Amino acid sequence: MFVSAWNDSGGGFLTRLLDGHPELDVFPFEMQLGTGLAPSGFDDWFPAKYRWPVVPDDPRVAFDAFANEEMRAARTGAAVGKFAGFDLDLDVDEWRSAFARVVDSSSSRAQVVSAWLETFFATWRGAGDRAARVVGHCPVLALDWELVLADLPDARMIHVVRSPFAGFADTKRRRPGMSTEGFAARWSLVNTAAALHAARRPEQFLLVHYETLLADRRASMASLAAWLDVPYDQALLTPTWNGVPLTAMGPFGGVPVNTHDYEQRNISELSQPDREILSVHTAAARALCSIDDVATIAADPAATRENFTVPADNLSLERIGTRSVPMPLEYETNGDFWGLLEALGVGLLVTREYEHMLLLLGGNGGNPWQSALTVPHPSGAFVDTDSGSLVVSSTRTPNQIMWFRPLGRDDWGREVVPDDVEPDDGTVYVPSVTRVLPGTLYIHDVVVSGGELYVTVTGHNFVAKVSVESGWERVWWPRALDELGAAGFRTNWFQLNSIGLGENGLDDAHFTGFSDETTGPKPWKAGYGPEGRGVVFSASSREVVLCGLTCPHSATRNAGRLWLCNSGFGTVGVADDLATGAGSFSPVAGLPGFTRGLAFAGGHAIVGLSKVIDRYEPYAPGLRPSESRCGLAIIDVVTGAVAAELWWPNGLQIYEVQVLPGAIRPTLPSAGAGAENTYLRFLG
Numbered sequence: 309m310f311v312s313a314w315n316d317s318g319g320g321f322l323t324r325l326l327d328g329h330p331e332l333d334v335f336p337f338e339m340q341l342g343t344g345l346a347p348s349g350f351d352d353w354f355p356a357k358y359r360w361p362v363v364p365d366d367p368r369v370a371f372d373a374f375a376n377e378e379m380r381a382a383r384t385g386a387a388v389g390k391f392a393g394f395d396l397d398l399d400v401d402e403w404r405s406a407f408a409r410v411v412d413s414s415s416s417r418a419q420v421v422s423a424w425l426e427t428f429f430a431t432w433r434g435a436g437d438r439a440a441r442v443v444g445h446c447p448v449l450a451l452d453w454e455l456v457l458a459d460l461p462d463a464r465m466i467h468v469v470r471s472p473f474a475g476f477a478d479t480k481r482r483r484p485g486m487s488t489e490g491f492a493a494r495w496s497l498v499n500t501a502a503a504l505h506a507a508r509r510p511e512q513f514l515l516v517h518y519e520t521l522l523a524d525r526r527a528s529m530a531s532l533a534a535w536l537d538v539p540y541d542q543a544l545l546t547p548t549w550n551g552v553p554l555t556a557m558g559p560f561g562g563v564p565v566n567t568h569d570y571e572q573r574n575i576s577e578l579s580q581p582d583r584e585i586l587s588v589h590t591a592a593a594r595a596l597c598s599i600d601d602v603a604t605i606a607a608d609p610a611a612t613r614e615n616f617t618v619p620a621d622n623l624s625l626e627r628i629g630t631r632s633v634p635m636p637l638e639y640e641t642n643g644d645f646w647g648l649l650e651a652l653g654v655g656l657l658v659t660r661e662y663e664h665m666l667l668l669l670g671g672n673g674g675n676p677w678q679s680a681l682t683v684p685h686p687s688g689a690f691v692d693t694d695s696g697s698l699v700v701s702s703t704r705t706p707n708q709i710m711w712f713r714p715l716g717r718d719d720w721g722r723e724v725v726p727d728d729v730e731p732d733d734g735t736v737y738v739p740s741v742t743r744v745l746p747g748t749l750y751i752h753d754v755v756v757s758g759g760e761l762y763v764t765v766t767g768h769n770f771v772a773k774v775s776v777e778s779g780w781e782r783v784w785w786p787r788a789l790d791e792l793g794a795a796g797f798r799t800n801w802f803q804l805n806s807i808g809l810g811e812n813g814l815d816d817a818h819f820t821g822f823s824d825e826t827t828g829p830k831p832w833k834a835g836y837g838p839e840g841r842g843v844v845f846s847a848s849s850r851e852v853v854l855c856g857l858t859c860p861h862s863a864t865r866n867a868g869r870l871w872l873c874n875s876g877f878g879t880v881g882v883a884d885d886l887a888t889g890a891g892s893f894s895p896v897a898g899l900p901g902f903t904r905g906l907a908f909a910g911g912h913a914i915v916g917l918s919k920v921i922d923r924y925e926p927y928a929p930g931l932r933p934s935e936s937r938c939g940l941a942i943i944d945v946v947t948g949a950v951a952a953e954l955w956w957p958n959g960l961q962i963y964e965v966q967v968l969p970g971a972i973r974p975t976l977p978s979a980g981a982g983a984e985n986t987y988l989r990f991l992g
Contacts, residue, residue, distance in 0.1 A: 309443045309536065310339070310465045312450040314498040316478040317470035318518035320561025321547060323445040325529060328543030328551050332443050332536075333429050336396060336550055337378035337560075339444030341421060345373065348452070353494055360452035360459075367415040371407045374424060378559075391559050394549060396432060403431040418459035441536070450502040453513065463512070466532070467502035469597045470518035470563070472590045476582065477574035478562055488582050492589035503596035515597065522568050522958075525638075545637060546676075553676045555641050566638065567957040637667075637678045639939075643952030648942055650674040652909040655971030657698060658916065658940070659686035659905075662961040666700060668737070671971035681976035683710070688753035688763070688806075689964040698737055698966075699761065701754050705747025709754065709761070709774055712737040712976070715991055725990045734973025738992040743776050752805040752963075757813035764804045764819065768797045771807065771819065784814070787850035788826055796826065802843075803831040808863025808870050810847070817847040818870055818886065820860040824852045838876060839929045844883060844891060854883050854891030859927050862906035862916075862964075866945065871896075871913065873903035877930030880906060880915050880943070897948035901936045902928050905965035912951060915941045916962035938962060 311326075313319030320338075327334040342348070344356035345364065357375030364370050382391035383400070406427035411420055425442050449456065450467045457463060472495045479486055506515040514535055521528045529544035547554045547566075557564055564570075578586075594600070649655065655670035655677075666683045669676075684704040691698055698712040715738060720731040745751070750767030761774045762783070770785035782797075786804075789796030803822035810816030822831045824843045829835035842857030858876030863883075865871070870883045874893060880903050881895035897915070905916025917940070920933035928936070938959030942952045968974055977987030 309441055310449050310456070310463065311443065311445045311468065312453075312465055312498075312502065313445075313447055313468040313470070314475070314495050315447060316475050316482070316562030318468045318521065318561065318563055318566070319445050319447055321518075321557060321563055321566050322466065322468050322516065322521065323443065324547035324549065324554060324557070324560050325525075325544055326443050328546060328548040329533075329538060329541050330543070331538045332441050333433070335425070335428075335442070335444040336394070337376075337382065337391075337445075339446045340375040340377055341444075341446065342375050343370075343373040344375070350451075350497075353497075354448050354451065358447045358449065360449065360455045361417065361421065363417045363420050366413060367411050367420045368408065368413060370411070370420045371404050371424065394559070398428075398432050403428055406431055416459070421459070441538070448498050450498060450505060450513075453501070453505050457512075464514075464536070465505070465512065466514045466516055467499075467506070468516050468518055468521075469499050469502065469599065471571070471575075471599055472586050472594070473578060473583065474571040474574040475563075476586060477577055478564070482562060488585040489589060492586055496590050496593035499597050500593045503593070517597075517599070518563075519568075519571065522566060522571065547638065555639070565957060569957070637680060637956065638958060639676075639678075640955045640957065641953065642955075643942075643950070644674075645940075645942070645952040645954045646670065646672070646676050647674040648912075648952045652912060653970060654909045655968035655974045656907070656914065656940070657689055657691060657964070657966040657968055657974075658962060659683075659689050659700065659964040660938075660956075660959060660961060661685050661687050661703070661963045662921075663959065666976060668968065668971070668974035668976055670974070671734070671968065672973050677973055679973075679975045684708075687963040688751065689966055690754050690756055691966045691968055692756045693969065694756075694759075697740070699754050699756060701751045701763065703751055707745040707747050707749050707751050709743045709745065709751070709763070710739055711741040713740040719991055722990075729986055729990060732975060734975045735971060736975045736977070736987060736991070738977055738987055740992075741776055743774060743779070745774070745780060749780065750800065753807050755807045755809055757809055762807060762814055764807060766804050767800050769800065769802050769804055770797060771804070771814070784819075784847060785850070786821075786824065786845050786852075788824055792826060799830060800832075801826050801830055803859075804845075806861050806863045806872070808865055808872070810865065811868075814847060818853070818863050818883070819845045819847065820857075820863045820872055821845060822859055824855070838927050842874070842876070844870075844872070844886065846886065846889075849889070851889065853886045853889050854893060857893060858929065859902075861904040864906045864908070866908040866913070871906060871908075873906055873915070875902050875904050876928050878903050878917075878928070878936075879930075880913060895948075896945065897941075897943045897950070899941050899943075899950075900931075901938065902931065902961075905962045907965045907967045908945070909967050909969075911945055912942050913945050914965050914967065915943060916965045917941060918961040919959070921960065940965065 311319050311323045326332055340357040341361045342357040342359045343361045345362040348359040364373050382394050407423055410423045476491050505513040525545055530540045533540040649670040658667045664682050664684055665680050666686050667680045669678045684702045686700050687703045688701045696714045700710045702708040715736045748767050749765045751763045752766045753764045755762050763772055763774055765772050770782045772780040773783050774780050806820045808818045821843050822838055823841045839858050840856050842860040843852045844854035846853045857874050860872050861875050862873045873880050879895040879898045883891050883893050885891045899917055901917025902920055903915055907914045919938045920928045920931055920936040925933050937955050939955035941950050943950050
């Protein structure tokens, strides 16, 4: 099975997504089969190494005739250069000998190519570890598809097509001598051939749109798995090399960043003359490939995912459990993020509210681990260390409080669980209880103290105690509301959003809010300006004890001191002198995002960062929105130095971060490979 694409179109990216599937043997570099022994047409346009090979007169000497430049480079310069760190641990002499044993002077081109690939995988991975299907990334091989079929009638091809407007910017960076007209002609030829092949033989040739892959990776890869007739596997969501997740695409593709934002930036950088040339010269090919003109391709696919609007989605765990995670989990790291989590002995719980994603990560021996479940707009979350449960607020209509309990060994042995369902080797959290509450409560933070659950009823300015049996009860509110009577609770004045428990639980807690004013414009309404209006309330006095903040969040105690995020300025720090009623805030670190979500482990703070969405820019006056990022930063609590970072290029907003002490591969019953049919059907 071959992956084809014009240069800088996502063929390498798709190949790396296929790499981790257990039923696919994926060639570790570009599969450059060309020998250059005879003209193949358009030789000055497309390098011979990418074309279907012309086999030497004596097939027995074909082994070294294949171009195979990337593998040669990796083997000769493993410590430096483009492929530094990607060592195959391959005995080439053994591979060459194995090839010689199965090829003779009468071998056909099909037999030579098959032998070269089969002996490679047998030498590299061992004959007993072979998968059923071989996958290779062969750029522009769509041009030679009829030749491929003549030799290998059962072969299949996936061709990735990317908008010429976004693609040209990347090609221009790598090949500054490429003219706009030259690019457009080559792009049109390769993709026209691919579109015609796909129309003629849809069962063997599939056209994949790169932009669709970015917009919904899970759905795209599930559809692709079905076309390949292999089971869907979560590994298809993460680019890997030899099964190891890549922190960056690096040498494995001409598209360095695989996000919609990057596509938009590329398009925005095009000059008007380039736009016009590409628009005119690629028009026919784009029509065949169903690719829009430049004016219509920059719409953000995330906009269609921003809100759940169907009440059944909010209420049905089965529906959300089988829904694909709407934003991919591709990540980048700076520093040894996974190793540091392991050293600290924690995993993490993260809520990504605008992507409707509950996410668990870490706990995998210093290796990457992420497990996600689609939950309608998750905001506050709390890890109840006494029971081991996770408590999450789904802040939609209706508002739900969800409890997820960890499965024990006995759960797997219950009489309703089939004998062939083996216990998971990690910690699996399944939904156990949901309390449905009025959506108007707009619950943000949730905490457990003394066995009781407390929440910020952000929509109505108070803290409530929530019982599964009896619902909610108002237990605390700012003194400023007293003179307003019932009217003080009928509108959101303060955006009360976090609870920092004290040594005595709620009695000496502190709460953050955007304001303490009960007149004038309200948060999120026209005319409201948040800068400097944020406050900290004291539970005991019910008064403001710290002011001058901007959109504060995530009040959290650490070593007896109250920490919080001054989100609108991208800082995290310590609140002091609160007992005097005239507290002060001392930033410990400034970070490139709207800081929100804060947890502690072993002398470090784990801070969530969110991108600043355009319409919310007034709520982040201390940040540069275009430079804001979504991710996690682990900082030293004394110096504020960043020890490690993880970024989700496709991510938007984080609300909560909690630590999972001693977590081992924490897992949620998310979609993929039938997982929901096991976890939710038999164990949930």
